[in-house]
Amino acid sequence: MSLLQRQRAALVVVDVQEGFRPYERFDEVAARCAKLIEGARILELPALVSEQYPKGLGHSAPELRLGEEPRVEKTVFSAARAEGFDLGSRDQAVVCGIETHVCVSQTVHDLLARGVEVHVPADAVASRHAIDYERGLERLERAGAVVTTVEAALFELLERAGTPEFKAVQRLII
Numbered sequence: 001m002s003l004l005q006r007q008r009a010a011l012v013v014v015d016v017q018e019g020f021r022p023y024e025r026f027d028e029v030a031a032r033c034a035k036l037i038e039g040a041r042i043l044e045l046p047a048l049v050s051e052q053y054p055k056g057l058g059h060s061a062p063e064l065r066l067g068e069e070p071r072v073e074k075t076v077f078s079a080a081r082a083e084g085f086d087l088g089s090r091d092q093a094v095v096c097g098i099e100t101h102v103c104v105s106q107t108v109h110d111l112l113a114r115g116v117e118v119h120v121p122a123d124a125v126a127s128r129h130a131i132d133y134e135r136g137l138e139r140l141e142r143a144g145a146v147v148t149t150v151e152a153a154l155f156e157l158l159e160r161a162g163t164p165e166f167k168a169v170q171r172l173i174i
Contacts, residue, residue: 001146002092004119004156010090011040011047012111013069014079014097014104018058023098025126030063032124032150033096035172037064039154042168046090048072050079052103078106080114092117094153095145096124101136108145118145121153 016033020026040047047069049060054073060066074082087093093116095108104125108118120140127133141147148156154169 001117001144004092004094004153006043006045006157006159008090009045009092009094009157010087011036011045012079012087012093012095012097012107013037013047013049013060013064014095014107015050015052015057015099016061016064016097017051017054018061019056020098020126020128021061023126023128026061026098027063029096029098029124029126030061032121034064035150036094036096036121036124036153037066037069038172039157039169041067042165042172043154043157045157046088048079048085048087050074050082050085050097050103050107052077077103078110079103080107080110087111087116091115092119094119094121096121096150098125099127099132099136100125101127101132101139105136105140108140109143112144119148119153120145121148121150123149 072082072084
């Protein structure tokens with residue numbers, strides 16, 4: 001595994017939707033995913049947002065402050081199997097969202113199978129139950145994903161301080 005690199009990386013936000021709002025860590029995860037989305041904008045990374053069956057689970061949470069990011073509606077669990085999912089030539093992905101052990105997990109496994117290096121910020125994923133979150137992360141790490149944090153991922157993508165991007169990302173973190 002290598003460090004995240006701007007020219008190689010994309011952001012995949014999985015199912016941070018209204019239907020999951022009752023989850024204990026929903027607000028925290030939505031806020032962390034929003035930081036990643038804003039960081040992707042600052043660093044000019046492509047970002048893709050999936051929504052699992054929005055008729056039943058609602059659309060993406062407004063906290064994400066989505067703009068022009070492409071959205072993929074899906075009924076399959078893996079966002080990578082959804083119609084319209086495309087990372088282009090990117091061979092690294094930061095994957096965040098809900099639920100760690102279902103849709104995030106299946107997306108990560110599919111991306112790994114395609115040869116994509118996947119980084120999963122532990123503070124930007126959640127499951128309804130703690131055991132599913134914990135075992136989900138363990139399984140992803142064993143499969144070859146890099147378990148990281150939002151801050152670590154953003155600073156890897158920055159590579160250096162003293163740039164306008166650094167100052168903008170630093171404001172996100174603090």
